[in-house]
Amino acid sequence: MTSSEAYNLRDFVFEKILNEDPLLHTVTLLGTQKINGSENVPAIIRIEKTALPVFTDGFVERSELIESTDIYTWLFGWLPKSDDNPDVKINVICPATETHIRKYSAQKFHIVRETPALYERIVKPYIDAFPASRTQWVEDIIAGRSEASKVLFRSPPDTSNGFLILPDMKWDLVTVNSLYLVAISLTSEVRSLRDLTSGHVPMLKSIKGEAERIAGAKWGLKATELRLFVHYQPSYYHFHVHIVNSNYTGLQGMSTGQAHMLDDLISLLELDGALLQKMTLAYALGENHALCTPMLEAQITL
Template sequence: EDQSHKPLRQDPSRLLALILTRGDCTQRSNMPEPSDANKRQKPEDAAPAFSDTISNFAVEETLRFEAGGRLAVVLGKLDGRDCVLELKQRAALADPRALEDALPKLKLTLTNHSGAEYSYYAATDPTTGATYDLEAVWPAPERLVQRKRPAEICVVEETAEAYDRVVRPFAEAQAAKIGWIDAVCALEKERERNLHACDAFVVNVDTKWSTHGPFDADRATWRGADWTRDLYLLAISKDASLKSMRDLRGPDGAGLCRAMRAALLRCAADVYGVPATKLRVFFHYQPQFYRLHAHCTRAEHTNPGCECDRAHLLTTVAANLDLAPDYYARAPLTYKLRLGEKLHGLLSAGA
């Protein structure tokens, strides 16, 4: 069999506890013969990279530094050869009971507050020296408590009939409980987070963007700041009849999608220096709260809300409404639900 186009296999004996790789493992057999310094060791010649110190490692470049330093990948030289270190920070506490015992001792510094139920802190355990980014939700709604619990997941295909019969009444009941949204849209709350306001919607910094710099600082200092890597903006409709993308219709709905997307991208570029080519703009279905809102995050930012069964790009939604004005009144929509949450129970009972 011709092996000329197959990559050389990585030598498993060289994957260490720090997931450390040495040498160039991407050479192909039809490339020039590597020098002796870059030839892979045979398994019988392999040896651990370090003994009890790392002092002979010469740093060249930090390739990745993520999650506040909890994950780092560093490139350097060891004995004149390439060496890559991957470091993952271990948890300071070994089990839930130890964490529960430590909570009353934590020293907190408020770093951010949403103006509603979300507040954020830098927390330090004086006993262990461990530090935490702490998010507190108070008072915590029942739906949020359910979302935070471990649960079995099931996939639901919601037909137009199931929406009209079960989901629409549920969404209307939930929408009646979020009066705070109107205060945000009227700039009575979270005014310091507001980036844009017009007759149809507002654009705010999402409360999930916990690393955002001080809101009382000069906004010119926000542009290009390190923490813009976590960019998270939200466009919220002022129209209470729009609970989700299911309520969008025809040219008006398509126009709202395009206007929201344009405003989010403009705010990201003008305020934070993040170009449109680095961003995704999408609706959630089902949404976290029932007032139409669009999310804007960096393309490399991944979380469960970015998955294909929940995120719907505004460009696609607008195009679907161009093709069929009542597309989202008729289309089946597939999404995940947690077993035991209220909507799952309603859909199961109505099946």
């Protein structure tokens, strides 16, 4: 589809709802679409309500009382119809592949418990099996072959336990309230928090220190305005730390069972340097995650 052809929503033949979220006011639909007079091809449409327009006197054209009790009142409202104020934003993917459909489908989450024995039997072989090409993009950043101009901090090359800090690709680089940086260790030895021992405490503390320094110098944030956390399971097995404005709430990747406060990890490692190898870790896995089925089966014998 080229930009000159306006997508015609009327040609979309609805098949089923892939996902909906009343809180976020979104719905994702699967259907088919004729393009360029061709056969019908799969299409995904994600619809979300637009943000509220700026409040003015004529903001609500008409309102209707739902209920009123004591000091509380609920109403429905209708906004003035206007070309400048669309009701929804629509994202279309067409033709959509199986991968797109899976990505946009609602996923069921399961909480599993990973004992040290299950780590050795299921998770470690899974991590070992990843081809190096899967984290080539990380190596490219570390080697300075990509995103070099974005790097905010880089340890001197001879530093043991070195790391670099750069903006996360999820961040728009502008909105301080949703500041999102990532610290990536220079060596690929630490693949996840399971590999962390007391020997890594200096690295973890210095990630914290540099993150605080950068966020303060560049965006005026105090140390207490940053939330630093580590994912387990992470999305890639090269140790990294998420650095987020502490006011940026509602991030799904910030949930207990996946996110671990860096400060808590430092404290645990200082109390017992081998704790993260001995601990049983509980976390959520989506059904599309490759570890989900083997881990669910292993739960039965726990």
